[in-house]
Amino acid sequence: MAGSYATGKKKFSIYILLTYLVLILFILVTITPIIWGLITSLKGTGEINRFPPTIFPEKLDLSNFYKVIFLSNFTTYFKNSCLVTFLCILASTIIAGHAAYAISRFNIKFKEQMMFGILMTSMVPAVALLIPLYIMGVKAGIYNTGFMLVLVYTSWRTPMLTWILKGFFDSVPIAIEEAAMIDGCTRLRTFYTIVIPMSQPGIVSSALLTAVYVWNDFLVSFTFVTKEELRTVSVGLYSYITQYGVQWGELLSAVMITIIPIIILFVLLQRKFVDGMAAGAVKG
Structure with missing residues (x-):
């Protein structure tokens, strides 16, 4: 034994x-x-181009960061990405949250077929939609605008967020909502004061996934925005790849700055994110 x-x-x-x-x-x-x-x-241009390369910089050189922040349009790209990402998170979470709650709580005909259709829309390859969206954007007069980016990103992320949030709303006991409505709460107030606080891990997880998707996306931003003042960081990084070669020092400095916001978000919201992913795994 x-x-x-x-x-x-x-x-x-x-x-x-x-x-x-x-x-x-x-x-x-x-x-x-x-x-x-x-x-x-953190290396100088001469040391970066040296062969064989040095593992650690012989002398710390911050000139690459200075050029990126003060001598280029990178700050404009960074602000554009922050604004587009924030608006997309806000819009897609609000739309998906209300849609998911309605599907979760109301007796809707063909609910399962509707959820399957919502899931299928998120599986359509982005490349297949670029030309139709381009034509629609030009005809609507919103091509080459920040609104076009927010609209496309929101429409692409909302179906997936709806599917994810429905699973979290299903886990909230209906009895709690019924008790609140007996005390005089409306359905909408019950949703805002009870369901949303109890579903915070799922909402935070959805918001973070949306932030990563929008922040890192290149295809949509490159296709629908050509104005220099409207470009996002994912497109702006390619400005350091020129016909004369790659400006490695400035490119990697810009990359390091680009990943900071995502790291900060995950550090600040890691507990909610892990809880949300764990709860989603259990539901699955």
Whole structure:
């Protein structure tokens, strides 16, 4: 009996050790390009182009960051991305939240077919929609505007957010809402004061996924905006790739600045995000 217990404990310890080794390896593979980019951004142009390359900078050089922030249009790109991302998160979350709650609580005919249709719309490849959206944008007079970006991003993210949020709203006990309505709350007030606070992990997870998608997207921004003053960071980064070569120092400095907002969001909201992902996994 004791031998069996010892054997089981040994297997469990080996399993934990292998798990940590895999996780450490995954972290190293993920973080190495970021560290290398940061180190390279702190080198001078001569040291960056040197072969063989140096691992650590011989002298810290912040000129690349200075050029990106003060001598280029990167700050304009950064502001545009922040504004478009914020508006898209706000619009898609509000629309998807109300739609998901209606589907979750009301007895709607063909509800399952409707949810399947909503899911299918999010699976359509973006490339297949670019030409029709381009024609519609030109005819509507909104091509080459920030409104066009917000509209396209919101319409693409709303179906998926609706599907995700419905699962969280389904987990909120109906009895709590019924008790609130007996006390005089309207359906809408019940939604705002009870359902939304209880579904915070799901809402935060959806918002973060939307933020990452919009912030990193290149295809939509490159297709529907050509004005320099309206470009986002994902498109603006390509301005450092010229016909004369790649400006590695400035490019990697801009990349380091670009990833800061997403890192800050995940650090500040990591608890809600993990809770939301865990709850979604359990529902699945």
